[in-house]
Amino acid sequence: MTRKTKGAEYYWNPIVETLPMEKMRQLQLNKFKKIVQWAYDRSKFHRKLYQEAGLEPGDIKTYEDVSKVPKVEKAMMRDIQRKDPFPYGDALCVPLEEVTEFRQTSGTTGTPVYQPDTWQDWEWWAECWAYLLYAQGYRNTDRVFLPFGYNIFVAFWAGHYAAEKIGCEVVPGGVLDTEARILKIQELKATAMMATPTYVLGMADTAKKKLGIDPAKDLTVRKITCAGEPGASIPSTKQRMEEAWNAKVYDHVGATEIGAWGFECTAQPGGLHVNEALFLTQLEDIETGEIIEEPERRGKIVITALDRIAQPCIRFDSKDVAEWSKDPCPCGRTFRIIKGGVVGRADDITKIKGVLIAPSAIEEVVRSIKGLSNEFEIVVTKKGDLDDISLKIELLPEAEGNREAILNQLKDQLRLKTNLGYNIEVHPYNSLPRYEVKAKRFKDLRKHG
């Protein structure tokens, strides 16, 4: 692949999106120094953290010095919160009167973390999303439908404001149920949509089965932005969504505490660009903590939001596992690419029967097999000293006649792609749990005895 810069109108900000790497590093270092100083001056939490590490903000002189700054983990944020200044605790860097937004993490990995933002931070959130939506082809000619429950989770809130910023017409599909949302999309001829992969597939299912509407033919949504789950970067899941909607499906990655830090562009290079203008992203070896610069070696993402001020996110240990791509993107952006998106969570990547595996690898296989429904569940248990892995699946009603062939194909592909044998449990169609937001399809019961 070659990189060739496109015209200015192709990018949200052609200056930073095509900045040569050495300039980008300089920009990031300048901003990193500022945000560390900001936090050190205003937050007891950060000051104590840095002082205990023997670090003063002035010690950061080179890009390599960034790694000297201690990391922050989600558990540390949980410990300091629900105290004064209530409820955020002493990582807050602005007076409470300047906080205009409250959101919290989903709590899928424990007690939710609260996230305060000033209005400037909220503008920044929308700016992060403007970079990604513009890169995915959103323009002021789009009518964008948001089928999500506008609530305390950040989810697609910033996508809403970013789409407005770009000039799109935004339709908030908040409290409507799935059927009403589909009918509204049809009525308004919406051209774009944002949702989790689980919900994108679920909506298509509901449209066909309950309303007799085929999204690929009867609706006009031609681009979909996904978040919340890795599905849009898993080729077989992406393909299912694209076929169901006759739309381009783009992935993005972000987190409440961090911001929207990575996105797929219209060139779909097989990975996500890291927004290096707004985030300083490092990849660390999971075992040794060594910084990984070379491509195709997995590590976990440690990330800094360079301009977020109320509760700064500095060297946050995201636990997201990724690897750098060796190929530049034909879109011309110099923002680096994480190959295949976030491939898993450091917490979820686990050894089963001695084999290191990410649940996304199993999803890739299940979703690649025609005749299986979109739903599945992985359950790992211990039988004596041995690991036992069950995979619950559903056959589509129309595939019952090919049951044996489909199951053989599934077993072969799982063995080939994951080096593991599974107890395959076929459940009646529509009996496995359906999710609207973040699905919980991986259950490791070994950890709970």
Next chain:
Amino acid sequence: MSPAKLRKMEVRIKKIKKAAEELKELSGGIQAVDRNASRILASVKMLEINISDILDIS
């Protein structure tokens, strides 16, 4: 984009910022002025992120 054009933009960003700050000083506490000027300043920050910060490395 030429550095000269970037610098011209930065001058205007600074002017907007100064004008919004002056509005807040002049408002005598009128919330309708203060709060809207604060929102302008938040947008100005996005202009700084997109333009002015780049000049620091040029």
